[in-house]
Amino acid sequence: MAKYPFKSEVNQLLHLIIHSLYSHKEIFLRELMSNASDALDKLKYLTLTNDEFKQIDFKPQIDIMFDEKDQKTLTIADTGIGMNQEELADNLGTIANSGTKNFLNLMTGDVKKDSNLIGQFGVGFYSVYMVADKVEVVSRKAGEEKAYKWTSDGKGEYEIEDAKRDRNGTTITLYLNEEGKDFTSRWSIESVVKKYSNHIAYPIFLHFSETKTDDKGKKQKSEMKVEQINTASALWKRSKDDLKEEDYNEFYKTISHDTDDPLTYVHTHAEGALEYTTLFYIPKKAPPDMFRVDYKSGVKLYVKRVFITDDDKELLPAYLRFVRGIIDSEDLPLNVSRELLQKNRILANIKSASVKKILSEIGKLSLDKEKYKEFYGEFRKPLKEGLYEDFTNRDTLLDLIRFKSTKSEDITSLSEYKQRMKPDQKFIYYLTGENVETLKNSPLIEVYRKEDIEVLLMDDEVDELVIPMVIKYKDIEFKSVNRSDAASDLKSSRDNKVDEKEIKPLIEKIKEKLKEEVKDVKISYRLSDSPSCVVADETDPSIQLQHIMKAMGQKDLPQIKPILEINPEHEIIKKLGAVSDDVLFEDISKLLFEQAILIEGVELKNPTQFTKRLNKILARAL
Ligand code: ADP
Numbered sequence: 001m002a003k004y005p006f007k008s009e010v011n012q013l014l015h016l017i018i019h020s021l022y023s024h025k026e027i028f029l030r031e032l033m034s035n036a037s038d039a040l041d042k043l044k045y046l047t048l049t050n051d052e053f054k055q056i057d058f059k060p061q062i063d064i065m066f067d068e069k070d071q072k073t074l075t076i077a078d079t080g081i082g083m084n085q086e087e088l089a090d091n092l093g094t095i096a097n098s099g100t101k102n103f104l105n106l107m108t109g110d111v112k113k114d115s116n117l118i119g120q121f122g123v124g125f126y127s128v129y130m131v132a133d134k135v136e137v138v139s140r141k142a143g144e145e146k147a148y149k150w151t152s153d154g155k156g157e158y159e160i161e162d163a164k165r166d167r168n169g170t171t172i173t174l175y176l177n178e179e180g181k182d183f184t185s186r187w188s189i190e191s192v193v194k195k196y197s198n199h200i201a202y203p204i205f206l207h208f209s210e211t212k213t214d215d216k217g218k219k220q221k222s223e224m225k226v227e228q229i230n231t232a233s234a235l236w237k238r239s240k241d242d243l244k245e246e247d248y249n250e251f252y253k254t255i256s257h258d259t260d261d262p263l264t265y266v267h268t269h270a271e272g273a274l275e276y277t278t279l280f281y282i283p284k285k286a287p288p289d290m291f292r293v294d295y296k297s298g299v300k301l302y303v304k305r306v307f308i309t310d311d312d313k314e315l316l317p318a319y320l321r322f323v324r325g326i327i328d329s330e331d332l333p334l335n336v337s338r339e340l341l342q343k344n345r346i347l348a349n350i351k352s353a354s355v356k357k358i359l360s361e362i363g364k365l366s367l368d369k370e371k372y373k374e375f376y377g378e379f380r381k382p383l384k385e386g387l388y389e390d391f392t393n394r395d396t397l398l399d400l401i402r403f404k405s406t407k408s409e410d411i412t413s414l415s416e417y418k419q420r421m422k423p424d425q426k427f428i429y430y431l432t433g434e435n436v437e438t439l440k441n442s443p444l445i446e447v448y449r450k451e452d453i454e455v456l457l458m459d460d461e462v463d464e465l466v467i468p469m470v471i472k473y474k475d476i477e478f479k480s481v482n483r484s485d486a487a488s489d490l491k492s493s494r495d496n497k498v499d500e501k502e503i504k505p506l507i508e509k510i511k512e513k514l515k516e517e518v519k520d521v522k523i524s525y526r527l528s529d530s531p532s533c534v535v536a537d538e539t540d541p542s543i544q545l546q547h548i549m550k551a552m553g554q555k556d557l558p559q560i561k562p563i564l565e566i567n568p569e570h571e572i573i574k575k576l577g578a579v580s581d582d583v584l585f586e587d588i589s590k591l592l593f594e595q596a597i598l599i600e601g602v603e604l605k606n607p608t609q610f611t612k613r614l615n616k617i618l619a620r621a622l
Contacts, residue, residue: 001161006093006152009100010126014154016107017129024259025179028131029189030196031124032076032172034257036062037200039080039170041307043142046081048306049335056142056168060202063226064193068184074132077171082141085160088150092125092137093158106288124257128172129154131180135172142168190229199251201305203232234305236279236326240267252281255300256324260284263375265325266361276350280325280358282365286378287322295321302328303336314342316354319386322379323358352392359396366400369410376402376411380460387466398473404436406445407454414473420454426489427479430456432464433544438601443530444481447492450528455481464545482542482600484535484563487526496525498568506577507566513589514564524565531570532592534562534600543602564593584620587613 006014040060046053058079065075083091100123128135133153140147147165152158165171174180182188186208193204206229211222235243235251249261256262262281270276280299289295298321300310305328316323331346341347362383366372376383386397402411407420417428429448433439439457448455458467467478479486487493503523511521519537527533536542540560541549549557566573572588579585594610604610 001159003157003159004089004093005157007095009104010093011156012104013100013123013126014129016104017126018154020107021127021130025130026183026192027196027257027259028124028127029183029192030253030257031127033062033193033197033200033204034254035125036076036078036080036170037197037202038307039078039082040202042081043079043168045306045308045334046142052143062200062202062204063207064189064204064229065207066184066189072176072181072184073173074176074180074183074189075171075173077169079167079169080142082144082168082170083137083139083148084141084144084146085148087141088137088139088148088160089158092150093152102289102292102294126154128174131176131183132174133177134175136175137170137172138163138165139170140165140168144168193229195250196253198230199233199235199247199254200230201232201234203228204230234302234328236267236277236328237305240269243267248279248281251279252324255326256281256283256298258283258285258324262324263371264361264365266357268357270350270353274346274349275330277328278325278350278354278357280323280354280361282323282358282362282375282379284374284378290322290382298322298324300326301341302326303332303334304328304330306334308332308334308336309338309341312338312341315347315351316358317351317386317390319382319389320355320358322382327354355390355393356396359393359400362400363396366413372402373411381462384460384462384466388469394470395474398470403430403456403458404439405454405456406440406449412456417454417456418474418476421476422453425453426476428456428473428476429453429479429481429486430458430463430467431481432458432467432542434601435459438599441599443527443533443596443599444486444535446528446530447487447490447526448481451491453490461548464542464548480542481526482535482544484520484522484537484565486535487524490526493525498523503568503577506573509585510564510566510576510589510592513586514593517561517590517593518564519561520563522563522565523568527565527567527570530567530596530599531572532564532566532596534564534593534596536560536562543597543600547602564596566592587616591617 040062043053043056043058044060047056047058061079063077065077067073103123135152135154137150138147139150147163149161149163150158176183186206189206197204205226207224207226209222210225212220214220235247248265248267252262252265253259261284263284265279265281267279268277270278287295287298297311297313297315299315301308301312301315313321315327327350329346329350332344336344362375365375380402383397383400387394387401390397398414402413405412405417408416414428431439431442431444433442436457436459439459445455458464468480471477481487500523507521507523511518514521524533534543543562546557546560572592576585576588579588591610591613594604597604
């Protein structure tokens with residue numbers, strides 16, 4: 001017998017599981033069922049595609065036994081692929097996959113410590129330590145003779161020793177603790193299995209003893225019984241008419257490791273040139289790894305009901321990575337290689353049809369405003385990524401995107417915006433920035449307000465990158481109002497009565513004082529209440545975008561200076577022309593610039609100087 005230490009991350013994880021996970025304890029059973037089912041999937045695939053495994057007598061099944069009397073144990077056995085000595089050590093102790101770290105990071109934050117998340121991070125096995133003091137795993141790998149036993153109390157180390165097992169597969173025995181004692185009754189086990197694992201494609205048998213009573217109510221000898229407790233069919237292959245919403249929801253829980261019902265689903269049996277079945281779900285909440293590069297794919301690929309992979313991120317485009325579900329093709333060869341999957345035409349066709357289906361389902365969802373708000377709050381960011389990732393479906397996506405706006409309390413669609421456009425309005429105006437409150441108060445939109453023109457307020461970082469690439473919605477161009485020429489097409493610009501020649505010397509003088517800070521100083525017709533604002537030159541990135549790029553760690557960006565616009569009708573500007581004190585003139589010029597930066601929600605480079613200047617002016621005014 002040899003003892004090994006757990007890898008330190010696994011140790012931390014176990015510590016966390018033992019000491020701070022209390023909710024949803026029953027999910028350990030879901031995780032074990034799911035692992036057993038994966039092990040059966042793997043062996044099934046080999047028996048169908050690999051000569052070495054063809055002679056194996058493969059009877060896929062999962063058995064659950066329990067002892068409610070002496071030891072309080074729960075045992076789960078499968079006839080799957082099994083693990084050899086090395087795999088036992090790697091999978092259950094040594095290799096901490098990326099999920100372990102991610103899960104630990106999340107759990108040490110402020111979030112509610114919810115064990116439900118554990119399976120979504122791919123570290124489900126360890127959840128057994130919520131209900132057990134000691135766990136034994138006896139396993140024999142298919143095609144190998146020897147079996148091994150892994151044992152651990154989850155505290156620091158595990159043991160591996162030789163063992164006996166009649167055939168390939170894995171048997172896991174849990175020595176239940178106080179919390180786990182409930183799982184030694186036929187009904188509690190059956191109800192949890194039905195809830196989370198009813199639609200696992202292999203039969204799950206529960207072994208229990210039944211004590212018969214005779215006519216006089218006297219107890220007779222008890223008898224062992226075995227009963228299949230799940231439906232064990234490939235649910236997605238069944239006709240839609242035979243399935244109830246409940247069935248769909250249950251199945252979703254089996255494949256997603258989520259305890260909640262999905263928001264919606266779409267089930268398709270395609271026949272014709274290609275024959276395939278797809279079943280896609282949209283969860284209510286974003287999967288916890290949605291914004292991680294190493295996110296796990298949520299779609300499983302089957303060929304004629306045989307599981308092929310759940311680890312192919314190409315099955316759906318990345319922007320739909322929150323979708324969960326199944327693709328089952330009748331036309332792909334069983335032994336399709338993973339590398340070739342990427343280039344496979346059949347799969348490419350299924351993929352593009354699937355994307356259309358999912359988007360059209362989201363479209364249907366959008367008809368119900370309340371439900372759509374729920375969806376949109378969770379998934380708007382990936383959906384917007386689709387605008388640059390998926391050119392083919394851009395128009396459909398544009399109809400699914402919503403924005404905040406100066407004219408709507410709620411989020412609004414582009415088609416609604418279009419309907420509200422003024423008869424002579426040529427553009428869809430928008431302003432990007434960090435939050436709606438800043439945007440609503442930006443001097444940049446004063447003129448649009450005055451002319452009763454709607455401006456979309458975009459406060460997701462991704463907007464700033466995506467909208468300039470999209471260019472148009474139904475032939476109407478987008479126009480960012482934080483550009484130097486943006487307001488030139490507005491009535492206020494055309495009607496201006498300012499004598500530009502007269503104001504020129506003032507502009508030159510301000511420009512001289514701000515030559516380090518700005519590219520140019522211009523007269524503005526878009527301002528009414530504010531004295532100044534900053535904008536980006538027509539083809540330059542906006543100040544917000546530069547800010548984002550810096551925050552994302554792009555260091556050597558050339559500094560691109562903004563343009564300062566001043567309001568010739570404003571009292572300060574009118575009076576500034578008459579200021580002869582050079583220092584005062586410079587202070588005011590700088591303050592005009594700095595307040596314009598602040599109001600855009602961007603940090604000042606030198607707040608101390610700003611405060612000094614401001615105080616000087618305040619002292620003077622008193
Ligand atoms: P995940 O299943 O998400 O990979 P787990 O922590 O549940 O994470 O399991 C770790 C690994 O242990 C699995 O990936 C699998 O390789 C192996 N494993 C677990 N249970 C079994 C089983 N019943 N049969 C064969 N291998 C198993």
